[in-house]
Amino acid sequence: MNNFLDINKTSPGDLRRIIDDARAMKDARKDAPKGMPDAEQPLAGRMVALIFEKPSTRTRVSFDVGVRQMGGQTLVLSGSEMQLGHGETIADTARVMSRYVDLIMIRTFEEQTLLEMAEHATVPVINGLTNRTHPCQIMADVMTFEEHRGPIRGRKVVWSGDGNNVFASFAHAAGQFGFDLTFTGPETLDPEQVFLDEARAKGVNVTIERDPAKAVQGADLVVTDTWVSMHDPVSARERRHNQLRGYQVNEALMSQAKPDALFMHCLPAHRDDEATSAVMDGPHSVIFDEAENRLHAQKAIMRWCLGV
Numbered sequence: 368m369n370n371f372l373d374i375n376k377t378s379p380g381d382l383r384r385i386i387d388d389a390r391a392m393k394d395a396r397k398d399a400p401k402g403m404p405d406a407e408q409p410l411a412g413r414m415v416a417l418i419f420e421k422p423s424t425r426t427r428v429s430f431d432v433g434v435r436q437m438g439g440q441t442l443v444l445s446g447s448e449m450q451l452g453h454g455e456t457i458a459d460t461a462r463v464m465s466r467y468v469d470l471i472m473i474r475t476f477e478e479q480t481l482l483e484m485a486e487h488a489t490v491p492v493i494n495g496l497t498n499r500t501h502p503c504q505i506m507a508d509v510m511t512f513e514e515h516r517g518p519i520r521g522r523k524v525v526w527s528g529d530g531n532n533v534f535a536s537f538a539h540a541a542g543q544f545g546f547d548l549t550f551t552g553p554e555t556l557d558p559e560q561v562f563l564d565e566a567r568a569k570g571v572n573v574t575i576e577r578d579p580a581k582a583v584q585g586a587d588l589v590v591t592d593t594w595v596s597m598h599d600p601v602s603a604r605e606r607r608h609n610q611l612r613g614y615q616v617n618e619a620l621m622s623q624a625k626p627d628a629l630f631m632h633c634l635p636a637h638r639d640d641e642a643t644s645a646v647m648d649g650p651h652s653v654i655f656d657e658a659e660n661r662l663h664a665q666k667a668i669m670r671w672c673l674g675v
C-alpha cells in the first residue's frame with residue numbers, strides 16, 4: 368500500500384513508473400468514448416472516496432471518471448457534510464472510512480489534515496491539494512511537457528507570479544525529475560525557502576529573478592497560476608493584483624522565452640489577469656492537455672497506490 372502525499376515523498380523511480388503508466392493507459396484508450404471502460408479493469412470491486420473541503424472541477428471530475436474507467440466505484444463527499452466538519456477527529460474519520468473504502472483522495476486546507484488522514488487510515492491516501500502542495504497537478508504537468516517536448520530532465524521551467532502551493536509541487540518535481548526552476552515574482556509572495564533548498568540539495572539549479580523578462584530567457588516552459596488562491600482572503604485581492612500585475616504572462620513575455628517554449632496554467636484561470644487570452648489560446652499553450660492529463664496521471668497514481 369502506497370500513499371501519494373507529495374512528489375518529494377515518492378521515489379524518482381516510482382514517479383517515472385507512474386508517468387510511463389499514465390502515458391500507456393492514455394494511448395490504450397485513444398479516441399475511445401469517455402465512458403468506455405478500459406480494457407483492463409484494475410479497480411474492479413474497489414470503492415474510492417473523494418473528499419472535498421474546497422471547490423473543484425478538474426480534480427473532482429477527473430478522479431471520478433478515472434475510477435469508473437478502471438472499473439471501480441466512487442463516493443464524492445464534501446467535508447462540510449461529513450462529521451469531519453463538525454468536530455470528529457481526523458484520526459477517527461480515517462479509521463472509519465478505511466472500513467468502507469479501498470482508497471481515499473482528499474482535498475483539504477491544512478497539510479496536517481492530510482498527514483493525519485494518512486497516518487490513521489489503513490487504506491492509501493492521495494493528496495488532492497492542500498494549502499501547501501498540489502502533487503497530482505504537477506504529475507499531469509510533467510506528463511504534458513514530456514508528451515510535447517520529450518524528457519523534462521535538464522530543461523528550464525520558469526514560474527511567474529505567486530509562490531503558492533502549485534509552485535511548491537513544481538519545486539518538489541524539479542528535484543525529483545531533475546529540471547531547473549526559476550521563480551519570478553514579488554519578494555512578498557516568494558515561495559517558502561524550504562522548497563527551494565530541498566530542490567537545490569538534489570543538484571538542480573533553482574533561482575529567484577525579480578525581472579520577469581530576464582527570468583524567462585532560455586525557458587522551455589513558462590507557468591503561472593491565479594493571483595488569488597482558494598486559501599487567500601478575498602480582502603487581499605486588490606493588493607495582490609497590484610503586486611503581481613508586472614508578472615502577467617503575455618505575448619511580450621513569452622517572446623523572451625525559447626521560440627518553442629510551452630505555456631501552462633493548472634486552471635481555473637482569471638483570463639487577462641495572470642495570463643492573457645492571447646497566450647492561453649495561443650501556439651505555446653498546452654493548458655487543456657494539462658487538464659486532460661489529470662485524468663491519466665491520477666489513474667496511474669491510483670494503480671500505484673493500490674499496487675494493481
Ligand code: CP
Pocket residue numbers: 422423424425426427496504633634635
Ligand atoms: N487545477 C485544479 O486542481 O483544478 P480544480 O480546482 O478545478 O480541481
